[in-house]
Amino acid sequence: MTTLPDPDDYLLRxxxxxxxxxxxxxxxxxxxxxVETSVTVERALTIFLNAQEIVTAMTIxxxxxxxxxxxxxxxxxxxxxxxxxxxxxxEELSVAxxxxxxxxxxEQKLKKKVQTSGCAQGTVFGDLMEVIENAKLPAAELRxxxxxxxxxxxxxxxxxxLEAGAxxxxxxxxxxxxxxxxxxxxxxxxxxxxAGWMFRHRVPAHDKIFYTTGRLTxxxxxxxxxxxxxxxxxxSGFTAWGVxxxxxxxLTLIGRARGKRFIALAGEERIVFDQDLAFVAEESAxxxxxxxxxxx
Amino acid sequence: MTTLPDPDDYLLRxxxxxxxxxxxxxxxxxxxxxVETSVTVERALTIFLNAQEIVTAMTIxxxxxxxxxxxxxxxxxxxxxxxxxxxxxxEELSVAxxxxxxxxxxEQKLKKKVQTSGCAQGTVFGDLMEVIENAKLPAAELRxxxxxxxxxxxxxxxxxxLEAGAxxxxxxxxxxxxxxxxxxxxxxxxxxxxAGWMFRHRVPAHDKIFYTTGRLTxxxxxxxxxxxxxxxxxxSGFTAWGVxxxxxxxLTLIGRARGKRFIALAGEERIVFDQDLAFVAEESAxxxxxxxxxxx
Numbered sequence: 189m190t191t192l193p194d195p196d197d198y199l200l201r202x203x204x205x206x207x208x209x210x211x212x213x214x215x216x217x218x219x220x221x222x223v224e225t226s227v228t229v230e231r232a233l234t235i236f237l238n239a240q241e242i243v244t245a246m247t248i249x250x251x252x253x254x255x256x257x258x259x260x261x262x263x264x265x266x267x268x269x270x271x272x273x274x275x276x277x278x279e280e281l282s283v284a285x286x287x288x289x290x291x292x293x294x295e296q297k298l299k300k301k302v303q304t305s306g307c308a309q310g311t312v313f314g315d316l317m318e319v320i321e322n323a324k325l326p327a328a329e330l331r332x333x334x335x336x337x338x339x340x341x342x343x344x345x346x347x348x349x350l351e352a353g354a355x356x357x358x359x360x361x362x363x364x365x366x367x368x369x370x371x372x373x374x375x376x377x378x379x380x381x382x383a384g385w386m387f388r389h390r391v392p393a394h395d396k397i398f399y400t401t402g403r404l405t406x407x408x409x410x411x412x413x414x415x416x417x418x419x420x421x422x423x424s425g426f427t428a429w430g431v432x433x434x435x436x437x438x439l440t441l442i443g444r445a446r447g448k449r450f451i452a453l454a455g456e457e458r459i460v461f462d463q464d465l466a467f468v469a470e471e472s473a474x475x476x477x478x479x480x481x482x483x484x
Numbered sequence: 485m486t487t488l489p490d491p492d493d494y495l496l497r498x499x500x501x502x503x504x505x506x507x508x509x510x511x512x513x514x515x516x517x518x519v520e521t522s523v524t525v526e527r528a529l530t531i532f533l534n535a536q537e538i539v540t541a542m543t544i545x546x547x548x549x550x551x552x553x554x555x556x557x558x559x560x561x562x563x564x565x566x567x568x569x570x571x572x573x574x575e576e577l578s579v580a581x582x583x584x585x586x587x588x589x590x591e592q593k594l595k596k597k598v599q600t601s602g603c604a605q606g607t608v609f610g611d612l613m614e615v616i617e618n619a620k621l622p623a624a625e626l627r628x629x630x631x632x633x634x635x636x637x638x639x640x641x642x643x644x645x646l647e648a649g650a651x652x653x654x655x656x657x658x659x660x661x662x663x664x665x666x667x668x669x670x671x672x673x674x675x676x677x678x679a680g681w682m683f684r685h686r687v688p689a690h691d692k693i694f695y696t697t698g699r700l701t702x703x704x705x706x707x708x709x710x711x712x713x714x715x716x717x718x719x720s721g722f723t724a725w726g727v728x729x730x731x732x733x734x735l736t737l738i739g740r741a742r743g744k745r746f747i748a749l750a751g752e753e754r755i756v757f758d759q760d761l762a763f764v765a766e767e768s769a770x771x772x773x774x775x776x777x778x779x780x
Binding site: 210211213214215216217218219220223225227228229230246332352353354373403404405406424425426427428429430431444448449450451452453454456459461465 | 506507509510511512513514515516519521523524525526542628648649650651669699700701702720721722723724725726727740744745746747748749750752755757761
């Protein structure tokens with residue numbers, strides 16, 4: 189008898205047992221006793237678009253192809269209707285090359301790097317602001333019952349976070365079902381890997397919900413809008429510019445989502461308050477992100 | 485009667501009441517009720533070194549001059565013995581210009597940007613690795629009694645974090661006394677502002693302890709070593725590369741410091757275990773960083 193895949197399970201989820209992603213190191217604890225612990229591994233991955241070297245990213249490198257595609261998409265160097273003829277990954281050189289039918293040249297663009305706020309991409313190009321100006325995010329709904337079901341599932345999913353800490357997580361979901369859960373040392377990498385996965389598998393964005401452990405900064409808003417996802421949920425807080433851009437783009441922006449509580453500062457009209465709050469538990473110590481902090 | 489300044493108090497600490505640093509915005513909470521909340525403001529600050537535009541950083545912009553100096557120092561564009569003839573800050577243009585006696589030219593360097601892991605600087609230059617190779621960090625000690633006193637004081641200091649969240653904090657301390665507490669939307673900015681403050685006031689590093697809310701990544705280690713501070717403590721976790729570099733540079737690296745617990749993965753020999761752990765409290769809900777998460 190074969191078992192059918194659980195239709196409620198993730199399509200892609202963290203594999204904390206993957207030995208390439210963590211390393212065991214020895215140290216001492218508060219009592220001076222020798223202890224061994226897991227730490228997350230970060231590796232340099234250099235991304236090329238055709239013949240041009242674009243960037244070197246530090247990543248856990250579990251999905252170099254999705255990361256390369258998603259990075260180029262979110263930097264506006266690859267367009268959703270570009271024909272990608274191949275993505276070559278050379279493990280030894282740690283290089284991913286995205287090849288397109290269209291000839292590309294971003295030399296000028298690479299000079300215009302602007303450094304953004306922490307936990308951030310490091311680079312945002314001025315023309316990404318056009319994304320906000322031209323945003324046409326679809327009507328969609330977020331039922332609060334979905335939101336509570338999603339955060340409960342995500343918090344209890346085995347992850348590198350629970351194994352080694354010091355990592356960000358992002359989840360692409362539809363209704364109350366998490367589809368893809370990506371982690372990375374940089375939050376922007378986790379987002380980009382989801383964008384690359386969506387592009388590769390031609391997954392529509394209009395009905396999706398994007399969950400992140402990270403802050404709702406201008407950069408996160410720009411990326412979400414660029415991906416066409418109308419609803420973003422975070423455990424963490426907001427920056428003023430993130431809120432302003434979300435309002436301009438009519439993106440639903442929900443932050444500080446922990447246990448029963450959350451706050452929406454943009455696009456509130458997509459929220460359907462169908463959950464009886466008397467039946468939502470506060471986060472238990474077991475289910476909240478480990479040891480009272482979210483690793484930056 | 486005049487009051488003398490408390491010799492145990494900070495020299496510089498957050499001013500959560502500063503109206504330029506937060507903004508009040510309206511939204512809805514989990515019950516659909518209208519609420520007002522504070523969010524952190526981020527602004528673009530463009531840093532020049534003499535006639536050359538170096539970078540545009542997103543910052544809360546409370547100390548543009550310290551940020552400009554510290555950024556240039558930590559990027560190895562300004563050396564500790566450079567003579568700074570002035571730092572001009574133009575509030576309207578949001579530009580800070582650092583002027584040096586020495587003629588500077590970093591055009592080649594600006595092309596060699598490497599994007600680092602999230603919550604990171606965005607740029608690390610290859611030659612910063614030389615800092616690690618040539619590191620000669622001083623002998624120093626960290627008594628565990630200091631560590632517990634420091635974290636207790638820091639966690640109970642009024643801050644933008646407690647006011648609005650979504651912000652990183654860094655503290656420069658000596659023994660059990662926190663001296664300078666800086667916050668910023670990017671952790672790297674908070675570190676750079678401390679570096680700028682130390683440079684401006686010719687503060688020696690050999691006896692200092694550096695506390696951060698952020699992860700102990702390669703970048704944080706490189707910055708600490710560059711600043712000459714021998715001991716780094718964080719609430720958050722480690723990356724493998726961060727640990728490796730700290731060991732190479734003989735930096736004392738302590739992470740996951742919360743309540744009674746911590747773990748040291750490099751430079752353990754500087755730690756003096758003088759605290760009777762029976763007298764250390766676990767973090768109370770009141771004293772730990774708000775609501776079970778550290779904002780990214």
